Every structure is written in structure tokens, then in C-alpha cells.
């Protein structure tokens with residue numbers, strides 16, 4: 587049975603892989619993508635999301651523009667991570683403007699209302715859209731089957747500041763509002779995929795080579811990552827986007843590869859056996875001089891507050907990576 591899924595994205599390179607993974611996964615019924623400003627400005631997120639879905643043969647999937655800035659702060663983007671346009675060295679042809687008439691917020695609310703208890707919303711960027719949707723529809727978390735959040739870090743160093751992960755760092759007020767809503771009960775606890783587990787999955791050049799082989803494609807080089815001269819459009823996109831992302835990780839994390847946070851969150855959303863979770867209370871710092879955006883988990887219940895999250899604390903990263911390689915390889919085989 588397929589799982590109805592909405593993705594909230596700030597497309598970016600790993601968001602692109604998450605979109606491709608969702609399209610390539612037979613158990614996922616991708617209902618739409620709501621876009622939020624984050625890695626790049628909103629207009630680039632919308633254009634990138636539509637372009638990736640077109641490359642995957644899914645121009646039928648609704649792409650809706652959501653919030654163009656955080657709730658209470660100026661937007662921060664990260665061109666150094668995802669490139670000036672958000673897809674690294676890849677410059678996918680912008681598809682004709684097919685962004686939805688309705689906003690990303692309305693896409694989320696309308697879909698949850700129309701299929702109560704069925705839809706999984708996977709938030710892969712700052713939580714601005716989710717927080718605004720909750721403000722407009724306070725029942726949202728009970729109307730959804732589940733909310734899955736890629737974000738936060740608890741026992742590992744942050745990737746944006748010493749204690750903060752990018753998505754919660756960009757919009758701490760939105761993240762705090764979402765966790766507060768989840769703590770008011772009557773919903774499945776959101777699954778939280780923090781850096782603690784997403785950084786256990788490192789996509790390396792040999793994974794891309796295997797993806798290409800499965801997809802009937804060839805690689806010119808693995809370092810730097812370069813597709814063969816006869817590569818199809820989707821293979822060229824994947825290698826050109828990942829080459830930029832791997833260069834970034836070489837500079838900042840000391841390895842030529844890529845943390846693939848967002849597709850891991852999508853994979854865990856539809857296969858909870860990929861992660862081990864602990865139910866706890868999470869809150870978000872919004873006024874710290876050094877720690878604004880930090881996600882704080884009360885694992886020892888010192889606050890005495892009801893749990894509001896199922897935080898992934900361990901993961902089967904290798905199983906996920908194998909699934910990512912095989913499924914994207916299968917998608918490559920199906921695309922020109």
C-alpha cells in the first residue's frame with residue numbers, strides 16, 4: 587500500500603535527492619511539494635523543485651510557493667553549500683512556470699483536511715511553512731498521519747554553528763512553534779531526523795558509480811565526480827549537483843562525499859525500521875547569544891513536560907544508502 591506524502595523543501599542539493607528518492611520509491615504516493623526559503627531564496631527553490639520533478643518525469647506533481655522568509659528574522663541562505671542557484675554545478679533548464687496557483691501553506695492545509703489521518707508531511711527545510719500552516723489550521727498535526735522533521739542536532743556538533751543545525755538555525759521561532767504544538771498532544775509524535783543520524787549516511791563517489799551502472803549510465807571520473815560523455819539529463823544533473831556538494835564536504839568535513847540528510851528523512855518517514863527513536867520533549871533556543879536555533883532534548887525529563895517528539899538516536903545508514911543507490915539507479919534507467 588502506498589503512503590501519501592507531501593514534501594516541504596528548500597531545494598538545495600539533498601532536497602533534490604529527496605524529491606528523486608520519493609519519485610523512485612514505489613511505496614510513496616508523492617502528493618506535492620511545498621517550497622520554503624532556506625538554502626536559496628524562495629523563487630530558486632520553486633524553480634529547482636519543478637526542474638528536478640520534470641527531470642524525474644513527474645511534472646504532474648504540484649509545486650507550491652510557501653514562505654519567502656523566516657517568521658521573525660531576515661532570511662539566511664547558504665550558497666557555499668548548495669551553490670548560487672541551489673543545485674551546485676547543475677543548471678537544470680527552468681521548466682515553464684508551473685508553480686501552483688495556491689500557496690504552499692494552502693497545499694499543506696487543503697491536503698491534510700481532504701485526507702484526514704492519511705498524509706505524511708516531511709519537512710526538509712526551515713519549519714516556516716509548517717509553523718504558518720499550524721497557525722492557520724491548529725488541528726494540522728492531528729489531521730496529518732505524521733510530521734517528519736529533518737532538523738536539529740542533540741549529541742553532535744552543529745553544521746551551522748557549534749550547537750545548531752541549518753534548518754532550525756534559519757527559523758528558530760518556527761521550530762519552537764512546531765514543537766510546542768506537538769506537545770499539546772492528540773497527534774502522532776513527529777519523527778525528528780537530526781544530524782546525529784543523518785550524518786551517519788555518507789554518499790561517496792562509488793555509490794554514484796553503482797547508481798550509474800544500475801541506470802545504464804557511465805562515469806568519466808569519480809574524483810572529481812563526472813558523468814560520461816553520453817550521460818542522460820538526469821545523470822548529468824545528479825553528478826553536477828553532487829560534485830559541488832562533495833567539494834563542499836571536502837572543504838568543511840574533510841571527505842569527498844556528501845551527507846544526504848533529506849532523502850534519509852524521506853526514507854525513514856516511510857520505513858521507521860531504518861531508525862531507533864526515543865520519545866522526549868524538544869524545545870528550541872530563540873534568544874541565546876551563542877545558541878539561538880539549538881534544539882534541546884529533555885532526555886532525562888527534568889522539565890516534566892509531555893513528550894512532543896520521537897527523536898531518531900540510531901540508524902541503519904547502510905541499508906538506507908543501498909536503497910538510495912538502487913532506487914535512483916532504477917529511476918536513471920527509466921529516464922532519457
Ligand code: RIB
Nearest residue numbers: 598600601710752753847
Ligand atoms: O542541515 C541539513 C539541512 O539543511 C538539509 O535539509 C539541507 O538541505 C539544508 O536545508
Ligand code: CA
Nearest residue numbers: 596601710711
Ligand atoms: Ca533541505
